[in-house]
Amino acid sequence: MTALDITSEDATLETAPTRYIEGRGIRFAYRRLGPSTGTPLVLLQHFSGNIDAWDPAVVNALAADRPVIAFNNAGVGRSSGQTPDNVAAMARDAVAFINALGFSEVDLLGFSLGGCIAQQIAAEHGRLVRKLILVGTAPKGGEEHLLAVLQEAFSQTDAPDPRLPLFFTKSSASQSSGLAFLKRTQVRKDDRDTDNGSAVTDPQAKALLTWCATPDPEHAMLRAIRQPTLVVSGSHDTMLPANNAYAMFKELSNAQLVLYPDSGHGALFQHNEIFVSHVRTFLNA
Template structure:
C-alpha cells in the first residue's frame, strides 16, 4: 500500500497541491489534501461526471484555511482505477474504503449532487465515522430528479462556452456572470490536471442517480437513520434536483438546518461561494 497517513501541514491550494495516490481494495485512489494537519478532515464527494478539478477553487481553498480538506476521485473516476459502480451503495462502500485507507476514524462529509446521495448512504451506515454532514444540491432516496432532461437542455446551448454555464446557473445576468467567473477558476490549474470522465463513468453514475431517486422510501428510512447534524443547502432554481428535495430532507432528518440561496441553480455553492464557505464554517465549528 502506498503511504496513507500523509496528513502533513500544507500551504498548497487545489491548483497547486500534488495529486497523491493510495492503494487498497483493488483500487488506486487519486486525491489531493489541503489545509492543516490537525482537525477533523472534510472529505468532498463530487457531482455527476465531476473529478477533483471540477471543484471550485474559491470554495475548497477557503475551507482549507482552517481545516484539513480532502478531494478525491472515487472508483473509476478521473485518475482513480477500478470500475465506477452503477449504484449509490457501492459508491459509498468505495468512498469508505478510501477514508479507511487514509487511516481516518472521524470525518466531516460534504456531498454535492450525486455526492450528496453517497454522503447520505455513508452517514446512515457508518454513524461513528461521520461527525457532521453537508448536503448540497442533492436528493433523498425516492426524490425528484431531472438529470437527463437538464443535461440535454444544457448541451443544446451550443453558444455557451461550457455546458456547466447553463447547467449550473440561472439565466439572470448576475448568475451568468458568477458562472463565467467560476469557469475561469475551474481552469486555473495548468499542470497535472485530473482526467475528464467518459461514458464508462457517466453511464453508471447516471443509472445510480436515477435509480436512487426512482426507489421509493416513503418512510424516509435512509434519512431517519442519520443522527448526525446536517446542513442542507440548495439553489432556489435548481432544475436538476429541485429545492423541494432539500425541504423534504430537512423535514425528515432529525437534526438538520436548511438554507436556500436566491437566484441560483444547481451550482449555488459556486455562485454564492463566499456565503457558502461562511455557512459551512459556522456549521462545522459548532
C-alpha cells in the first residue's frame, strides 16, 4: 500500500500523503486526517515550523473523532509563494487555503506565531471560525523574547535539536518529554516536509516581532474575537511568556485558560495527553 492508497480516516501524520491545493495563486501543501464529517480543525504552525514539526501524538489523537488539517502557509515547506513578513498577510493566505478546501466553518488551533495568525483570522472572519485554540502565543503588543531565546538555544551545541532548549524546561522530566517528542517527529521517513531556511524564518521573525511591538492599548484585536476560545500556555515559556496567556484570557469575551506545570513553549507536546483531552472537551462542549 502506498501513501496515496491511505484514506484520511486511516491516515496518521506519519503516513498521510502530502496533498496540494491552489488558492490565491499559491499551491498549498497539506495533510488531512480523521473522519470526513464534522467541523474541521485547522492547525496553524509555529515560527520556522512545517507539517512535520507537529507532534504526531497530538495530531493523531485529535484526528480520532474530527477532521484535522495540517498545512504549510505560503512559502513554507512545499507550499509555493513567498512567506510574508506580517501576520495580516499570513492570515489572508491561510483563509485562502481554507476557502480552497471548500470549508464554510472551521475550528482553529494556532501555536506560537500560528496563534497570532489565528487571532487575526478569528477577528476578521467571525462566520468562518467556530472555536479558537491559542497555544503558546501572544496578543498584539504582547511580551516576547524571541531573538534572545533563539540565540541562547542555538549556542547550546550539545543539544540534539534546538527545540529541546526552546520548547522544554531544564528539569529532567521536561527534557525527557522533549526527547520523546523529537523521536516522534522523526518517525516519518518518506515524503518528509522541507526546511526552506531563512527564506521562511527571516520574514516570520519580522512578523512575530512586529506583532508584539505594535501596541493595542484598547485590545481591539482581542475584543473583536467573539468565538469561544481556549488559551493554553506552559508555566515557564521563555519565548512568549505565560503572562501573555493571562492577558488574552482577561480581554477575550469568552475564554478559558489552561496553564501546564514545569513546561515551556512546547507545553502541548510535553503534556500531549491532557492537552488533547482539554481540546476535545472544549471543542465538544
